[in-house]
Amino acid sequence: MTTSTSNAGSAAGSALRRGRRRPVDSIVKVLLVAAALVSVVTTVGIVIALVQPTIEFFQQVSIVEFVTGTSWTPTFAQKAYGVLPLVGATLVVTAIALAIAVPLGLGSAIYLSEYANPRTRKVLKPIIELLAGVPTVVYGFVALFALNPLLQKWWPTDNGPAFQNLLIAGIAMGIMIVPTIASISEDSMAAVPRSLREGAYALASTRMQVSTRVVVPAAISGIVAAIVLGISRAVGETMIVTIAGGLTSDRIVLNPLEGAATMTAFIANISSGDIPVGSLDYDSVFAVGALLFLITFALNAVSIRMVRRFREVYE
Amino acid sequence: MTYQPLHRRSPHDSEVTTVNHPDTTTRPGVNIAGTGAQRTGMRQPDVAAPVMELSGVSVYYGEYEAVRGTSMPIQEKQITAMIGPSGCGKSTILRSLNRMNDLIPGARVAGSVTYHGQDLYAKDVDPIEVRRRIGMVFQKPNPFPKSIYDNVAYGPRVTGMKVANMDDLVEKALRDAALWDEVKDKLKTSGLALSGGQQQRLCIARTIAVRPEIILMDEPCSALDPIATAKIEDLMFELSDNYTIVIVTHNMQQAARVSHYTAFFTAEVDERQERHGRLVEFSQTGKLFTNPADKRTEDYITGRFG
Amino acid sequence: MSAPTLTTDTRPDPSAPGSALTQRRSRPGEVAFRLAMQACLVIAFGVLAALLAWVLVKGWNRLDSRLWTEMPTGLVSRLDGAGVQSALVGTLWIISLVAVICLPIGILSAIYLEEYADNTRWYNRLLELNIQNLAGVPSIIFGILGLGIIARTLGLGFTIITAAIVLSLLVLPVVIIASREAIRAVPQSIRQASYALGASKWQTVYRQVLPSAVPGIATGSILALSRAIGEAAPLIVLGAVTFITFNPDGLDSRYTALPIQIYTFITRSQAEYTELAAGAIVLLLAIVLAMNSIAIFVRNRFEKRW
Numbered sequence: 055m056t057t058s059t060s061n062a063g064s065a066a067g068s069a070l071r072r073g074r075r076r077p078v079d080s081i082v083k084v085l086l087v088a089a090a091l092v093s094v095v096t097t098v099g100i101v102i103a104l105v106q107p108t109i110e111f112f113q114q115v116s117i118v119e120f121v122t123g124t125s126w127t128p129t130f131a132q133k134a135y136g137v138l139p140l141v142g143a144t145l146v147v148t149a150i151a152l153a154i155a156v157p158l159g160l161g162s163a164i165y166l167s168e169y170a171n172p173r174t175r176k177v178l179k180p181i182i183e184l185l186a187g188v189p190t191v192v193y194g195f196v197a198l199f200a201l202n203p204l205l206q207k208w209w210p211t212d213n214g215p216a217f218q219n220l221l222i223a224g225i226a227m228g229i230m231i232v233p234t235i236a237s238i239s240e241d242s243m244a245a246v247p248r249s250l251r252e253g254a255y256a257l258a259s260t261r262m263q264v265s266t267r268v269v270v271p272a273a274i275s276g277i278v279a280a281i282v283l284g285i286s287r288a289v290g291e292t293m294i295v296t297i298a299g300g301l302t303s304d305r306i307v308l309n310p311l312e313g314a315a316t317m318t319a320f321i322a323n324i325s326s327g328d329i330p331v332g333s334l335d336y337d338s339v340f341a342v343g344a345l346l347f348l349i350t351f352a353l354n355a356v357s358i359r360m361v362r363r364f365r366e367v368y369e
Numbered sequence: 370m371t372y373q374p375l376h377r378r379s380p381h382d383s384e385v386t387t388v389n390h391p392d393t394t395t396r397p398g399v400n401i402a403g404t405g406a407q408r409t410g411m412r413q414p415d416v417a418a419p420v421m422e423l424s425g426v427s428v429y430y431g432e433y434e435a436v437r438g439t440s441m442p443i444q445e446k447q448i449t450a451m452i453g454p455s456g457c458g459k460s461t462i463l464r465s466l467n468r469m470n471d472l473i474p475g476a477r478v479a480g481s482v483t484y485h486g487q488d489l490y491a492k493d494v495d496p497i498e499v500r501r502r503i504g505m506v507f508q509k510p511n512p513f514p515k516s517i518y519d520n521v522a523y524g525p526r527v528t529g530m531k532v533a534n535m536d537d538l539v540e541k542a543l544r545d546a547a548l549w550d551e552v553k554d555k556l557k558t559s560g561l562a563l564s565g566g567q568q569q570r571l572c573i574a575r576t577i578a579v580r581p582e583i584i585l586m587d588e589p590c591s592a593l594d595p596i597a598t599a600k601i602e603d604l605m606f607e608l609s610d611n612y613t614i615v616i617v618t619h620n621m622q623q624a625a626r627v628s629h630y631t632a633f634f635t636a637e638v639d640e641r642q643e644r645h646g647r648l649v650e651f652s653q654t655g656k657l658f659t660n661p662a663d664k665r666t667e668d669y670i671t672g673r674f675g
Numbered sequence: 676m677s678a679p680t681l682t683t684d685t686r687p688d689p690s691a692p693g694s695a696l697t698q699r700r701s702r703p704g705e706v707a708f709r710l711a712m713q714a715c716l717v718i719a720f721g722v723l724a725a726l727l728a729w730v731l732v733k734g735w736n737r738l739d740s741r742l743w744t745e746m747p748t749g750l751v752s753r754l755d756g757a758g759v760q761s762a763l764v765g766t767l768w769i770i771s772l773v774a775v776i777c778l779p780i781g782i783l784s785a786i787y788l789e790e791y792a793d794n795t796r797w798y799n800r801l802l803e804l805n806i807q808n809l810a811g812v813p814s815i816i817f818g819i820l821g822l823g824i825i826a827r828t829l830g831l832g833f834t835i836i837t838a839a840i841v842l843s844l845l846v847l848p849v850v851i852i853a854s855r856e857a858i859r860a861v862p863q864s865i866r867q868a869s870y871a872l873g874a875s876k877w878q879t880v881y882r883q884v885l886p887s888a889v890p891g892i893a894t895g896s897i898l899a900l901s902r903a904i905g906e907a908a909p910l911i912v913l914g915a916v917t918f919i920t921f922n923p924d925g926l927d928s929r930y931t932a933l934p935i936q937i938y939t940f941i942t943r944s945q946a947e948y949t950e951l952a953a954g955a956i957v958l959l960l961a962i963v964l965a966m967n968s969i970a971i972f973v974r975n976r977f978e979k980r981w
Contacts, residue, residue, distance in 0.1 A: 161715025290813025
């Protein structure tokens, strides 16, 4: 009796030690890692794609001229390669877009989060998410063909907006960014625990006080992250500024009623034409692209850092 | 089951005592040594002076009647406890006392809740003014993610109190909440960095800072350890010199230790299998725990259910 | 209305009896604030809705079968009979190709990151950071990647497969992030139950985790695809801004897509092109909004709430 059970025992024990060979698991793991590496390869690819032509570019154009020059005229007879006009136009459009998107987006978020009744919110939130998916070429189209004529018609003075100008590009871009800012800010506010609001109401606060003094400060990390995301989208956006922003890059343009080319518009416009590979113009596309990549990389780093730093507020 | 109170100083004894009174009940039950009714030197109003009066109060969430027909007084500068098993409407009634139920969509209060004779739910009553006079401390401490100073100063600021010196007001509130000594050197640090018991005292401090007449407490100690709980119970004794306190508690012994009056709630199940809360008995704490009028009360306090 | 008197006393304010409750303080600031917040919502989305309605009206005359039965033309005289069939078919090809390329890679990456990766290791954290960064890189940069490496170095040329690869890489982070959230939402208890029954890691993922995460993964995938077909910027860099009047006939074919075709029409100055562009926009919007609606519907309907 005892002998047979001990035999069975040792057999079972050794079965545990042998283990079942599972080749499937190893294959799967390899596949998974390979898939994850695709994203790494992508970034590496972007860097390589940018680096080589950029180096060739800076062999012909000095970095000083690139960074401090106030005229960008690669296609003129008199060539100049100062990138400031492009950066300036990007900043103007971004500023206009944010001036519209941040108040409207935050206000919408506060209304949805603190004032709207649950049924309204349930209906509106999906609609806002839907509207966030409208392709940017649509915004470019309405900016040029609907917004600008309207603006030109109602402009009080004579020097109205040009055919393409930074103002309508900025307005259209602002409207494009509102759903993003509103949606993320509202999520952030909804995540503020109910107990915090109750505590504030119990202290005889009005709804406005609870919204502005308790909820918004508590949700500020998500709100700032939403705004930085909006900035990043505005800086990297192409279609609106290409269609409606303008072409000028021979001088820094700060008047939003005039048209000017942003970094992205330049890349798009040059690429629409035929450019011989390896020429300076070809390389200039990559140089501007590299600058754009660095700027958005910095913005993303800030955003990620900020979200992480403030996330510990409740935990 | 017998109950041994903690070895601690009761503010109403002149020296440290180990309270160990003989069991005064004739059946096994809670040893209610140290209840307010037996203390000497306790301020007892000659005539019952209710500062609030509930009369036939029912609270509905939509069509569902969560609590039925509650009638009881809240006596001025006394501690009133509401006890009973889970889900019998104690917190719901508590929240109807400062119109916090207004914040729940579909919540409705029937019957009358009066404060100094004024119907709290009259059309022209401003709920925000109600909450300035009737404050609330919650079960889970909920300080704002702001500094300790700003937590206490929040109430006075939003209610537009004209304060000669905010620093003094903050200090006074923190002293009255027995927290000053522990935080006086770190007023600018976050309220969330405090321990659970300290956070709850911070919440009490900020409630006091608005100078309410009544303080409602919804199971204020249930998230705290026994030592923090004891500190808060001591605090309640001191506060009741100046404030009327209404406390909901799951802890029978706490109610017996701390309160002057006790209300016992239970839940009834009707034909449709729905639960409705209802007040069963309200009386002075000593009487309720030694000689309850209703059998359900007796069953609860002797542990036969709940 | 009596405001509390100037004092740092924290005892109840004797000047505020019950009757003071009925003087409801008028708070015009409150009403104005609420209206302002509501106005933000109305203005932002009202303007957007108005603009979309304008597009609909503008393209109304073109909303018929010509859009999908006829090819585009560069001749104004032929515009009446023109459509965007090549762009529509190109877009459909792109949806299919991107789905085949991007979804498996994205979902497998998400599985790796959530189930297999030990995220105390620096390389896994770097991987996560990399994906978060890629999510914010402007789409035109992906076009540059396509131009420099995929089209030229890898020799794939300005073909539809290049476009599909570039767009796949562009929306890959969207799929990964959405799938990770869906997988993360599956409770640990399910995995542990599976392991306790002797299943291997992959079996657990394949049989328990993934099926539960399908709604979230599906939502993310559909949103990613709809984003991919709305993008024009990378395709501009990839030299797609030419008149293509044939449908793609293979992976190495030249191509056009709806956003690009619309852009091409916009760059023409004649008014008839504007109308055609508006019509094509309505078509594109119909597809994109339909896809997004399905995605949101899938999420709301099938999302498991644990």
